[in-house]
Amino acid sequence: MAVPEATLKDAADNVFGDVYTFWLNQTLRTRTLALVNDTIASVGFSGSPLFPYGVANNQPVLDGLAVLGAFTTGVAEPATRMLYTNFVDLCNALYRVLWMANYLHGEGLISNAQATELLDQFNAAYTP
């Protein structure tokens, strides 16, 4: 279990193994916030946001990122490492976002570019 993951489903199923190292070295919070911020800030070829709010099909992904981002913001990651319960909850929130995007992509409700962007951000965030 290690990045780069090939699909959103793989990333979801392997989330614990992929991020565990970063919980150990106390960089999980920073990396997860980068994933959230960079995914939301991503733009398409036209220069417009890749995940604009107000588009119904995007909303579940954005709402999932909102939950993940807010939770991660509130988690302390001191020198002695994030609480294990917070680590589990973070993985849970990340797992859900990935699965939601996987489903939406499979149904053609989000584009290949959107799915690829989220997967790329996941792989980038959790590359050692």
Add this chain to the structure above:
Amino acid sequence: MSFPQPNSNSPVINGGKYFRLLTPVVSPGDIYQSEQSGVAFAVGPQSDIARYNVSYYDDDAASSGFMSTLIISNRAPFAGLLQARNLNSYQPANTPGKLLFSSADIIPDLAQSATRMIIPPTFDLVQYFSNPPATLPQVRNDKFYYLQNYPTGGVSYTVLLPYYGRVYADLLFGGAGAGPEELRVRGINYGIGGASNSTFTDIVPNVALGANGVHKIVTAAVDGMFDYLEIRISLGTGLSIDTYIRFSDVPQP
């Protein structure tokens, strides 16, 4: 999850007193939103999910992105005003401060296969806009499954049924007569990330159905509580049985 998502604005526009978010779950990541504030929240009568996350905008939660979350369950509804702050934004996502609903129970991969059928759980949550009942519901309806002449003989077939928060199950499997027939029932508690992170508990180990079938009562006190019940039936060619299943939130005498 149906698209477009059920809309809490519609009952408000039409003078309704509540919004019932009733939809089948399609993925472990299903999440829904409401642009309307609510004064009470309860698990709906047809819900298969036992616990729900309700996330809301909280001015006192600046350190956690202005988002607070409470969990409601079939035994613990919530009576209190939660406002949809549509003009404010959760941080760092900068998305509108609507109410967000999701399952607090872990939902598994819902992919089907030729020999394995998983029943997706029903998402049923009620948001009251005004005048909630004096006593909010704390029990879901019993859930019944009747599988007639199931499965087709000559195969081993697995059915997974949502069992979140249930404390009692009555499982009746009809007799199959002569021929190879076998029954296994397991309780499953899901972890994050597939079957390897889940636990399986034998409830009915491989047993022969025989001429009179099998009748099994499952209780929380004796057998435990599970996210799903897995039922595997293996029948010989030409055989089929009737299966009657009842799940309840209420312990039975």
